[in-house]
Amino acid sequence: MKKKSIYILLFVLLVGCEKKIEWKIKSVEDNRIVVEGLITNERKAHFVKLTHTVSDMNVIPEPVTGATVIIREGDSSILLLEIPAGSGVYLTDSNKKGFAGTDYELMIIVNEDTMYAIAAMIPVDPQTRLSFIPNKDSTYYRANISQHQGYEFTPAMYQIDLSWGHLPGFKNKPIDSTKAKMIIYEFNSVDVSLVLGPNKEIIWVPKGCRVTEKKYSLTDEHAEYLRSMVMEMEWRGGYFDEAAANTTTNLSEGALGFFGACSVLIDTFIVQ
């Protein structure tokens, strides 16, 4: 046992460590607008969210209010309304539905600046239901993320909504503690920092958890943007990082973020 302890000590010394540090961000004033917009083939209110950048970590961004936001589809235009007022979230009417094979043009006017983006909606491939792996006594489960890790995929994005507040023992818990949302990506590139990336938080959910899995189609441009974002966030901080760089965008005039158009497939099931 003593001999084993020595080897374990050596192993721990060998592998290294991570620690929290004090680091002053070298802030540079950045007045650019951030656009997060998505139109899908779901019949619902589609959104374009406008915010400002922030100069430090963990700062909630200020919304960009009073902008004019229009989505053009062919010869028709839709004016999005900021709802609620001052939120920076601009919505179409709830009856709006997008179509695969259609190009959507976004125009945003903020003060005297006008920004544009074009997004094409392509069909989505059939989805394979996300599987869940139980813990030792099968009371809690985690999503099997590895089924989405590889290089041969047609690019896609998965939004996984999890809720378990309806289950016995969780009904009286604060609602924020009984739901979660994960986003998983499939790309068709081989990235070392994905293959050998940092540890990601595992969300454990109880048996009986309700899962809504949405699969979004991605154009090459949209996939490229999401890959650049993931390289900066999910795939950074392991032992095989790549050089840091800014994310791409399909927005003009230096705006940040992305305006996308996606076909969606939805699957709802219970973890069991």
Place this chain on the structure above:
Amino acid sequence: MHEDLLDGSQMSTIDLKTSDVNKMQGFLGEVEVIKSLQSIPGIKSFGDGSVFFHVRGGNKDQNLILIDDAPIYNPSHLLGFFSSFTPDAIKDVKIYKADIPLSQGGALSSLIDIRTKDGNMQKYGVYGNIGLIANKLSVEGPFVKDKSSFFFSVRRSHIDFLFGLITEEESNISFYDVNAKVNTKINEKNRIFLSFYSGLDQFGIPGISWSNGALTFRWNHLFNDRLFSNTIINTSRYDYFLYLNSQKTEFWQETITNGSFKTNFGFYKDPKNTIRFGLNISQHYFNPGNLTRSGAADEPAKILQSNARHLVTYISNEKKLNKKVTVRYGLRTNLWSNVGPSTYFLIGSEYEVTDTIIADRYEVFNRYNNPEPRISLRWSIDSVSSVKTSYGRTVQYLQLLSNSVSPFTSLEVWLPSGPNIKPQKADQVALGYYRKFMKAKSEFSAEVYYKLMYNQIDYEDHANLLLNPAIEGELRFGTGTAYGLELMMQRRQGRLTGWIAYTLSRAILEIEGINNDQPYPAFYDRPHDLTVYLDFELAERWELFANWIYTTGSAITTPTAFYTFQGTQVPIYDSKHNDRMPDYHRLDFSARWQLNRKKDNNFRHTLTFSIYNVYGRANPISINFNKKEIIFEEFIIPSNVLEGPKYVPTQRSLLGVIPSISYQFEF
């Protein structure tokens, strides 16, 4: 460190003997040839856990490492914690930071010329080392006394055994090196050598694996007392595998093979003129990374494999102008040809594919012709001091494409120059002053250098470098500028020996399409570099060593603002390499105890105790802004986008205080 600074005609050259390397205890008590280079001014290590190094502002792929004239790629074990060469097998190591001999070339920034032991023609010898991570055994001796000898050395790790003690899980982490040489004196005018090297790493199940193999035949011939030649035929192969299943039937593989014929002549025309000339013909094959899958319905795009030929001729003259001044000048010519069969893409000015070209077998579809003039001058001021200066052009036809900032070797692509990638070139001038202090048994050297590099490579943001047939469209090209001052004071004799070395340097890149076309410091731009190495004979059987290294932190890119998208806080970078990692410094101690009472015993053995990183400096390998703390000092990438941002800046480091013990023997 044996360095013929004063008297040798070559400048910017270090000659390391095995006795020097053996004294420099490295990580876990393993003596390291490549890692010991970081003590030399002008050579900067990438960092802890890394076998990469940078010489005078050059990138990590701009160093040519030869073992008995055969090139070695990725000379690392265990991802980079150890290097490939066993000191017991090494006779000497010559490091050229500039003024590279005309008989050699192919790398922009340095040549590391490793010669293995020839074998003792008089008597047999056995040497061994038992360490915490690996064991070594070497045997040498005569086949026929004074005529023929052999040397054989093997090093094998026992990490898998150690892991077996800690865990029941199967592990496959191991490495080995084998060196072998046969040396034969045919007669007074002819001598032949046959040397072999093989190194292999396996890491994980299914995991990764890489290997180097080299075989060299050398014939030294003396025509008469004024003309000699050496002729070398060698072949080498490098493979890297990423296995996708435990049966190893599906894998990503990269391969480089080389075969060359070289012949070099030395002609002592008269006491004032020594002429050297020669020829080198080599053939290369490159597979930059392809996927092999058994029974896969949709094969991913095949990555272009290619062949190249390289024809080199050179001639130089070392001329004594007078008693004090010697000049060496010459020219090396290069003809590089890309040869089919190959299918390649032409990349346009917007980095897009504009055409696809198919080259037939043996068809030469691209050529580069690059002369490399070199000149150096030595002025012996007096018997204790000299001044040297040199100018040289170097050309490099093979580049390592990697956007990684990791200290470890991983999936990387080696790609030859071709229609879309011009050869890298460098012009370097250097000036040095050398002085001996006889009473103090010390030497001082000061060198300044200025280097301009052309066709330097950087990458598009988030470049896609693996399994990308149009990989050349991810590259961006420009220039690099490096300059510096290297100072060293060295004491070679007495009970206390060692050196102190300081380098002040810069390495700046200017690449089209990167950083808004503005210059930026290279990742390996580390302006201050200080090394203190001490070796003290405490008593007849005790020797103490200390090594302290300090360098400025690497240039890194840190966020200057953030934006929120899909519940994630995304960094914004205002400029490339706008910041620096914390400075790197580390102290190592070791003590060697000679166990046999008499130094000249037939059986001699020693115990070496060492502590790596004595004061436990947490030297960072990365600074991150994308994790949250889940429990004390455990950090993770957040998954739940409904949770508000709770990011903390973190620093990842590798090596703490590492004590070790090793046992060496010889008889």
